[in-house]
Amino acid sequence: MLQFLLFSKDFRVYGERFYAEGKTQWITIIFEKADGTQFKRKAKVGGTLQEIIGQNNPEFPGYGACDGTVSCSTCHLILPEDIFDKVELITDEEQDVLDYAPERAPTSRLGCAVSILPEMDGMIVKLPAVIKDIRES
Numbered sequence: 001m002l003q004f005l006l007f008s009k010d011f012r013v014y015g016e017r018f019y020a021e022g023k024t025q026w027i028t029i030i031f032e033k034a035d036g037t038q039f040k041r042k043a044k045v046g047g048t049l050q051e052i053i054g055q056n057n058p059e060f061p062g063y064g065a066c067d068g069t070v071s072c073s074t075c076h077l078i079l080p081e082d083i084f085d086k087v088e089l090i091t092d093e094e095q096d097v098l099d100y101a102p103e104r105a106p107t108s109r110l111g112c113a114v115s116i117l118p119e120m121d122g123m124i125v126k127l128p129a130v131i132k133d134i135r136e137s
Ligand code: FES
Pocket: 050, 063, 064, 065, 066, 067, 068, 069, 070, 071, 072, 073, 074, 075, 076, 097, 110, 111, 112, 113
């Protein structure tokens, strides 16, 4: 699939999807830790999943350590299969980092590499039990 990112005065284009600038769309995403604890968060369509939790969040220790630069794997998330099929393809850079992420699953992605889509409203995304910063290996 051809991936591209274009900016114009009125629209951002992510692949085949169009989001009107200035018309922020908010959805709800549920993060589920390995122990079953769930955290419901508002999310802005067009942002990334990592931005929702951020960096140095006490509820998610260690998450987002590289602050979205696709180099640590601490934002490893496991997406529902139907959503995994809709998000942008994994780049070689993301693949290299995911290869070292603990508990890798078939629908694993890095939160900093996945754009938030309207179809994610109500999605339950799982966090692995082990969060590892691969830069410390
Ligand atoms: S925040 Fe480090 S890889 Fe995503």
